Amino acid sequence: MYAASDLRKGLKIQIDNEPYVIIDFQFSKPGKGQSLYRCKLKNMITGAIINPTYRSGDTFEQADLEERKMQYLYGQEGEFCFMDVENYEQTFLSTDQVGEAKNFLTDNLEANILFFGEKAIGITLPNFVDLTVTKADPWAKGDSVTGDTKPVTMETSYVLRVPPFVEENTKITIDTRTGEYVTRVKE
């Protein structure tokens, strides 16, 4: 149970049986009046935003959230299948729930799947993943300048900019938080 004074950015609470994350938070207290906690909350399932105002004395349930380590198996028709590495149970996420993470999902990748109760609602990838370049224009020597980049396509169809020396079939490390190139993987 949280008190209103525990509210802060990033805290996850449960309202009407749905999990919300506090994305903005403002404390105000007019004159000799009561403390007001003006919040911007994002529904962690639907993405809907609400702007409630709470007062001291209000209490909040902690959102019943749990992360489980799962392996990516396959994706088809807008569904992404993951398997619990401990008990082999399978679960599905929708394209919306996977979001940008789909750019970095390769078979057998281990990621943290976020559960609200028994329901999978989101995914957190490892910070760095290694992917193979499937399409890259050759490095045209002569017209390159240090600091230049060129676009390449990854095995997941993700397109990003990399240094010109990266060639097809090279494995590179990508930061999943920014989607940017980090380094070439030394085999």
Add this chain to the structure above:
Amino acid sequence: MSPGSKNEFLNERQRLACRRHYLWLRAKTIQSIRRFFIKHDYLEVETPQLIPAPPPEPHIDAIPSGALYLHTSPELYMKRMLSAGYPKIFQIGKCFRQGERGALHLPEFTLLEWYKVGIDYIALMEECEELILSVCRDLGMGQKIESQEKIIDLKRPWERISVSEAFNRYTHLTPDKALEQGVFDEVMVTEIEPCLDMTTPVFLYDYPAPLAALARLKKGNPKLAERFEIYIAGLELANGFSELVDAKEQRLRFEEHRKQRSNLRKQAYPMPERFLESLEHMPEAAGIALGVDRLVMILAGKSKIDDVVSFTPEEL
């Protein structure tokens, strides 16, 4: 090299370097306030910060310290001095309030309080105008100050608008209706404060009687209290009033507020008996508390209180 340690050191250096200008402004502001009151024959006083019985206000919570409390304001002790024959006193010091932290709040903050015998809240408003103008003059700022891309004209007289007029102008409620529905504070913060004139300081005055713990009721209209708040650039800066000098009435209000605290399941404070005794001898007076950190924010054009203090609670 241990990761982080050097960075943390640099961060603190950089952070304090960024605040250097505002901390200078802060020091100059406090020096200027002192100069103003000394010039006007006020006595600077220091009352204890550790006290046995904070005023039992429903929404102001004291931080316990052993068997005592850190004071939430020096009000009760400064008034005891008024009752004992000190007619003009001021104090600049730290006050402490439990659970108050936000862009405009610190649990430990600097308050200026001053009291003058023989005046009421109307005369006090004029003294507020003089003080702020005097500080701005000392800081070389003149009559127009720029704060967060707004030009604020400090030319006297500042705008004065009663609470009931503000409700009438900016909301669909009356103050009484708002109180009845328990939304007075919310309406004040979300509907009225954002609409107040930002180009001039504003006195919001004549608050509903239930919202004044220690203020005198208005002569001729006991449903209102002779209390005002100053807003500059939309920021609530100070709360002043004609003092209640009726010990019996004050005891009734304290009892009512103790009941409210108990309904809110808040800590019960002992009744400030010696303050109530002293009220028997208290002359007519007016007094005010002004947030020094907020004044510096306004003068510095900052929107967060963090920028005008050396350390926030998170940086300790």
